[in-house]
Every structure is written in structure tokens, then in C-alpha cells.
Amino acid sequence: MSEFKNTDVEQFHGVWVFCEQRGGALMPTDLELISEGRKLADELSCELCGVLLGDKVEGIAKELGGYGADKVLVCESPLLKDYTTDAYAKVICDLVEEKKPEVFLIGATNIGRDLGPRLAARLHTGLTADCTHLDVDVNKYIQFLSESSTLDLSKQKFNMEDRNLKMTRPAFGGHLMATIICPRFRPCMSTVRPGVMKKAEFDQKKADACVIEKPAFSLKPEDIKTEVLEIVKAAKQLVDLTGADYVVSVGRGISKDVKRGIELAEELAAVLGGVVGGSRAVIDAGWLSADHQVGQTGKTVHPKIYVALGISGAIQHKAGMQDSECIIAVNKSDTAPIFEVADYGICGDLFKVTPLLIEAIKAAKAAK
């Protein structure tokens, strides 16, 4: 085996996805990243490999194949049962140095954002945080720019042979987008925002064909400098914003009567079959818990219908919801920026409009 040298760009092959598990269960982000990784591996004509660490987790590995993984590297040890920075970073860095993947994707969860920078610093390579779009193929990237940027593409030059991973992410709270490359070092690493990449259809045949490999690794208790004393699950059921088909969000406009405002949102969400979200102002004021936050610093959603009640539409909020299929905004001010992205706008008092909307949607559904 040749020595690991991070600048030998040609020596690196394959797309890897870190598949995070908590309590022995895969995270939804794993399936999104495997699906996205499949596309990149096809563009690079290489293998897609999941990396799964834990204790007795081999049983959940095959599922990753159903979303596109050719192979899953499974490392099992009681020392890997719960995530620790030191254990996971050591095992994964050793694997990277041995097997030399070209691209390495990690979900930008609280754990992925702890692990990713540690790995990149140790491997001396680049890491792009919280990506929302990934491309290898230059034609596809140009297509993406033509839809998602205000750049004049006739003035841009592209090298059509470019094989670098082009990693696009929002910056400055979504005011700017930047595409980042890591041309001189491998692997090229990226953390990816949960909820952004689309999960592929599960294919049982592919799952059956997925290869499970259990590489040797070395890990000793003294490698781990932190001790996990306990893991506590939130007592309250957390709202699943990213997976919801209907999201009804409230903003500062409910301040007149917070309780009633949230009740109305819950009622409308129930009629639609969805969940309640909130803008940063609502979370900061403590009116809804943090798991409800939609936006750049909260969650990215793309439901069938997104209803914004009393949300002015700061750019950092829009960054989290503007890809919804249909956006309905109710706001007292007809100049509220939310109307710039809304498919349907109603200028009015949410406390008066929402009950009418609930009745109208109930009636429209009953008439079907």
C-alpha cells in the first residue's frame, strides 16, 4: 500500500458518507446523504461507500444499500457505541488514510459538525460547512447557477473537465451564496444540511446486493479523553419540520395574543395535516421551542404548502422556506418582504383571516 499523501489528488477514489447512528438507529440525514452521494459517485464513475460506527450496528447497514450505497464499512466496538469525538475521529482518520476516498460527506448535525472539523484538521484538508448543493459535473453546475443565481453566465468561464466537488452554501445568513472548492487536497470534505438533499426511493434489490465490509481498526480506551456520563432524550416529542408536507409558521405578528396565535396555527396545521413552525423572533422570545425554528439558523423545509402567519420575511427566514412548493403569506403590512416569495398573499390581520382560512380549507376538503 502506498503512503498517504493528501496532495496526491490522483490517488484518491470513491465517495464516502459518514452514516451517523444514535442509539443504534440510522439518522434520516444518512439516507439523504447516501442518495446525494449516489449521484456524485455516478458523476465521478466511482464507488459509493457508507461509513458506519457503533456497537452491534451491522444489522442496520444493508438499508443504506437500498438508497444507493455499493458498500458499507462497519466498525463495531463497545467504545464506539455512543459518539465521542476522539474515538470516531481516530477510527475514521485511520480508515481515510488507508483507503483514500476522494469525497467525504457528513451530515451537518450537532455531531457531524463536531466530527467534521476535527477530521479535516487532522487530515490537513478542506471542509465546507452546511452545504445545500453539491455538483461534480460542470454542465449540471452551470444548470444550477442558471436557476439559482443572478450571475450573468455568458461572462463566466468554465473548465468542462473540472472534476472538483463544487460545494455551495449560504453565507451571511443567506444573503450570499458561495461555491467552495478544495482543489489541492483530498479527501474533499463537506458537511451537508439535514433536510436539504432528497432521499431516493428505497430499492430492496440494491439493499440485498450491498457489500458489508468490516475493516480492522485499532482503538483503546485511553484514546478517548472524554467520558459520556449520560444521554438524555428530550422528554417532549420534537416536531418533525423537515419531513412535513404542510408547515404553518408564526412570526412576531402573533405578539398581540401569543396563545391565540399559536392555537390558530395549530388548528390550521391540523386541518392541513401538518406541523407548526416559527420564525427566529418567536423562538428567541420563547413562544415556541427551538425545534420549531425555520430559517438559516433553524431548519430548512420544503413542504407542499408553507403558510406564514405574521412573519415579515427576513432573509434568514426565507433561506429556510423559499423552496416550498406553495407559499401562502398572511401579513398586516402589504410591504412585508414575505410577499416577495409568496405564491399567494393575503394582506390582513392573521387573527381574523386564519379562522376564515381554516373554515374554507375544511369546506374545500369536504367537497372533494
Added chain:
Amino acid sequence: MKIIVCVKQVPDTSGKVAVNPDGTLNRASMAAIINPDDKNAVEAALTLKEETGAEVVIVSMGPPPAEGMLREILAMGADRAVLVSGREFGGSDTFATSQIIAAAINTIGVDKEDIILCGRQAIDGDTAQVGPQIAEKLGLPQVSYVAEIKKEGDSLICKRMLEDGYMTIKVKTPCLLTCIKELNTPRYMSVPGIVDCYSKPLEIFDFNKLKDDPLIELDTIGLKGSPTNIFKSFTPPQKGAGMMLEGADKETCQKLAGILAGKHII
């Protein structure tokens, strides 16, 4: 015992943000503030100082005007500050930034009982990478997303937030923690603090000061030493505004429900 706090001065992106025609940020039009998560790290350090008598040292990398922010933090109660500033450091990505700050922390010195605190992430980049990367460069254990810190002998007991709950993690000093806003409410500058802050030491670390540290080489710092490069930067297009419905009464709502039913999305 020392507590070293890494802070960054950032443009305030919570208000109106101006973008230049070439797609770069118009920084001149925006107020410069202490990064919010870093303020929680400062508060945590000052609280620990009250409990233990530790010295609080603030480190920031940035252009010379960041000195004003450092004086503010000295006025909150920190003991001394270091501004890491130099042309050679400009254009650094998170990797290169962490090399430089780690070298600055090495120069200050990390002793057995010391703690390094960072904010979780800065609001201009939102990467959350520099803290863990500094920890790696210094060979220290890290705990990120910290919402509670308790000191017990030579260890810290930290509440580390997850999306679906939290972990309680025990870590021995020296170590690095990244702090989130749930940790505390930052204090204001005090009047005596403001009087004192100009007599407290504020040192500038430039390239010459740090150049002998093994982490500092011209090909590991600055724009040239950054593994990542910006390929393109652009502003997203505004999604075209849709239809403003007339009125806000029962009829309006019925019309909207009719449209949604017609599109088969309800």
C-alpha cells in the same frame, strides 16, 4: 489557572445586509459586533473567574479596528487581550485560521488546569469549524454545543446539546469547549470596567511574533495556505412574487382554498 476565550468581530447580519453589485458583502454599511455565541463564551469565562480566581485572556484574529471590541470585553471584566493581526493572515479559511489562533494560544501558553472557550459559530460564516479545529491543532479534547459547565476538581462536567436531547460529558483540563446561547446571559460592561479597560494589557501578535511556532508556515496560513477556495459567489435570485389576493374576508379565503384544491395540494 487561565481561561482563554476566542472571539471574533462580525458584521451584524441580523439587520439589513447590503450586498455590493459584484456579489461581495458591503461591510462598511454594517455595524461591527462581538459574535453572539462568543459573548456567551466570555460570560462563561467571567463566571468561572468569579468561582476560581482564574485569569481571563481574550484572543481575537482580525484587522486593527477589532481592538475596540477587545476593549469592550476588557470592560466586561476580562484581564488581558491579544489581537492576532497581520497581512499574512488575511484570506484564511477555517483551517488556516485555526492554525494561526492555535499558534497564538501556544504562545500565550496552555497549562494543565487551563480552559479554552470558543463560541459555537460566527454569524458571518456559520461554519462552527474553527473551535474544533483549534482543539485538534493543540491536541486537546473538545466538547461542542455546551449549554452548562460545572467545574469538579480537574474536570469539567458539560451539558452538550443534541437536536433530540443532550449528553452529559466529563472532560479533564486542559480542554476546549464551544459555547451556545443557552449557556448564560452575557453581562454588560460595568462603569468601573470601562474606566479600567484602557489600562489593561492588550498585545498585538503579528506574523513575526508567531512565525517560529511550528504551526505557522506561509503555505499553511492566509489565502495561499487555505485548503478551500471560493469558486464562485453569488446572490440568490428573488423568487418571483406571486398573486396578492384581494381583500381579507371569507370570500378571499374561499377563493384561496379553491385554488389549492384545484392544484390538488390539499
